[in-house]
Amino acid sequence: MNTDHVVIVGGGLAGLFCALKLAPRPVTVISAAPFGQGASTAWAQGGIAAAVADGDSAEAHAADTVAVGAGLVDETIALGIAREAGARILDLLRYGVPFDRDLEGKLAVGREAAHSARRIVHVRGDMAGKAIMSALTAAVRVTPSIRVIEGFSAEALLAEDGAVAGLQLRGVGDVNARPVTIASRAVVLATGGIGHLYAVTTNPAEAGGIGLAIAARAGAVIADPEFVQFHPTAIMVGRDPAPLATEALRGEGATLINEKGERFMLARHPLAELAPRDIVARGVFAEFAAGRGAFLDAREALGARFAKAFPTVDASCIAAGIDPAKQPIPVAPAAHYHMGGIAVDANGRSSLKGLWAGGEVSCTGAHGANRLASNSLLEAAVYAARIAEDIAGHPVNAPARMPMAPVERQDRAMSAPAEKNLRAMMTSHVGVIRDGEHLAEAVRMFACLERDSGNIALRNMATSALLVAASAWARRESRGAHCRLDYPAERPELARRTTTTLAAARQIAAALTERASARTPQPIIA
Numbered sequence: 001m002n003t004d005h006v007v008i009v010g011g012g013l014a015g016l017f018c019a020l021k022l023a024p025r026p027v028t029v030i031s032a033a034p035f036g037q038g039a040s041t042a043w044a045q046g047g048i049a050a051a052v053a054d055g056d057s058a059e060a061h062a063a064d065t066v067a068v069g070a071g072l073v074d075e076t077i078a079l080g081i082a083r084e085a086g087a088r089i090l091d092l093l094r095y096g097v098p099f100d101r102d103l104e105g106k107l108a109v110g111r112e113a114a115h116s117a118r119r120i121v122h123v124r125g126d127m128a129g130k131a132i133m134s135a136l137t138a139a140v141r142v143t144p145s146i147r148v149i150e151g152f153s154a155e156a157l158l159a160e161d162g163a164v165a166g167l168q169l170r171g172v173g174d175v176n177a178r179p180v181t182i183a184s185r186a187v188v189l190a191t192g193g194i195g196h197l198y199a200v201t202t203n204p205a206e207a208g209g210i211g212l213a214i215a216a217r218a219g220a221v222i223a224d225p226e227f228v229q230f231h232p233t234a235i236m237v238g239r240d241p242a243p244l245a246t247e248a249l250r251g252e253g254a255t256l257i258n259e260k261g262e263r264f265m266l267a268r269h270p271l272a273e274l275a276p277r278d279i280v281a282r283g284v285f286a287e288f289a290a291g292r293g294a295f296l297d298a299r300e301a302l303g304a305r306f307a308k309a310f311p312t313v314d315a316s317c318i319a320a321g322i323d324p325a326k327q328p329i330p331v332a333p334a335a336h337y338h339m340g341g342i343a344v345d346a347n348g349r350s351s352l353k354g355l356w357a358g359g360e361v362s363c364t365g366a367h368g369a370n371r372l373a374s375n376s377l378l379e380a381a382v383y384a385a386r387i388a389e390d391i392a393g394h395p396v397n398a399p400a401r402m403p404m405a406p407v408e409r410q411d412r413a414m415s416a417p418a419e420k421n422l423r424a425m426m427t428s429h430v431g432v433i434r435d436g437e438h439l440a441e442a443v444r445m446f447a448c449l450e451r452d453s454g455n456i457a458l459r460n461m462a463t464s465a466l467l468v469a470a471s472a473w474a475r476r477e478s479r480g481a482h483c484r485l486d487y488p489a490e491r492p493e494l495a496r497r498t499t500t501t502l503a504a505a506r507q508i509a510a511a512l513t514e515r516a517s518a519r520t521p522q523p524i525i526a
């Protein structure tokens, strides 16, 4: 298929908002899952951070973002995003998102950890994500300039002479599906995060880092991939992905206790349960590692009000036989958000001509080493709008020459166990607590898979896993969400963002493989 359309890959907030902003320009939106499914956006419970309340300011919002980002937030970018928040909330209201209002009709704002003011715009308690997705989906469906292709996954980005030429797609769920090529000179990747690379995650299965991988494989520069945020309170009831107990519960006074009923966060941080996410995640992880278990206790703070105040969390608990009004909820840290991603400038442009990236797959510099709660939906909306504006100023009408897709061998039979191993290794070796030895082992394994696997989906997952593990290995300090046992302190001389490429990650892997084989005793040949 050859098109003069802008092609957007991803049907979450970033992708749909960008498509709507580009109207009436012709756009094709490709999504692996039908809209409303397979997107983290639909699962967002807290809401969108926006300094819209009296007495709050974009400057205060940006200062909180910078404080949480552990020295790596680009302050100009954070302030720019905070300043555009009001305008993007108005856009969302226009698209039909029914944000909660107070008795005076003003937007109601909630509080979340590490925000110095009440500034989380929400919908019916914890329903923000669902409401955003249903409003945007409805708006997209009635916009004639937007063509929608659901059920197809992008598996390769085709580039010629350093510029984007198109995409290779494949139908989802059909083992024998043949790849389809779509030619385009303007591609926006809005494929979400990488949580599903981990065995324990809050992200949907579609968040397997494929967008990041295909950009890296086409040569795009990647930024800060080592920084992965773990949500401290995923509900552990044997589900994959794990349902989330939103941070807002702790904002309402729910506490974290161990099996003995002790509030373990009191000893770890003055803000206890409302400390930054990475600190709470490590606290929960430590209780687990010590065999004491971790539970979120909302009995006193919410009790009988639980079901009405947090219907989504309540439903997840009740389905697992836990009544959160009367029982503590078992929780564990889970891969939740990727601060790193495809490196983009202030317009969402990547290092590859014709490739833009928005939402969680991108790295704008707004989150640094740790994300402030509810800043991601805001960033997705702000950059989706900026990308649309940037593309509007660029003539990309000329259809691209139909690019040649590489012929791919497919070996789907071996994918399930290999995928399971990869995810297990990400959790155990590249997880909440890291060290050089385990990271090196992971780098070597992912590099082999990324090079040798005949399964393109697995190879893409391994590519993203390799980028995360290699950069985590190379960052010899602890900073924000990146915590290394062998380098427990933050090192001021390393307070800079990472920019890397797949070639650089492969080089790290090659050096580590050489080092490991030099250490392996050689058999004595008589």
Ligand SMILES: Cc1cc2nc3c(=O)[nH]c(=O)nc-3n(C[C@H](O)[C@H](O)[C@H](O)COP(=O)(O)OP(=O)(O)OC[C@H]3O[C@@H](n4cnc5c(N)ncnc54)[C@H](O)[C@@H]3O)c2cc1C
Pocket (backbone or CB within 6 Å): 009, 010, 011, 012, 013, 014, 015, 030, 031, 032, 033, 037, 038, 039, 040, 041, 042, 043, 044, 045, 046, 047, 048, 049, 128, 152, 153, 154, 155, 190, 191, 192, 193, 202, 203, 204, 206, 207, 208, 210, 211, 244, 336, 337, 358, 359, 360, 361, 373, 374, 375, 376, 377, 378, 380
């Ligand atoms: C449980 C949960 C709760 C959260 N709560 C909040 C919150 O309250 N506030 C906040 O700011 N952030 C929150 N976040 C983070 C936030 O939801 C995400 O960062 C944000 O929604 C990402 O939007 P996106 O458009 O980039 O990606 P997504 O919404 O994840 O959409 C990605 C889209 O890309 C598609 N896709 C993926 N790969 C491919 C491919 N290869 N080919 C074709 N299509 C593909 C998917 O099917 C999907 O349509 C939460 C995340 C989770 C998981």
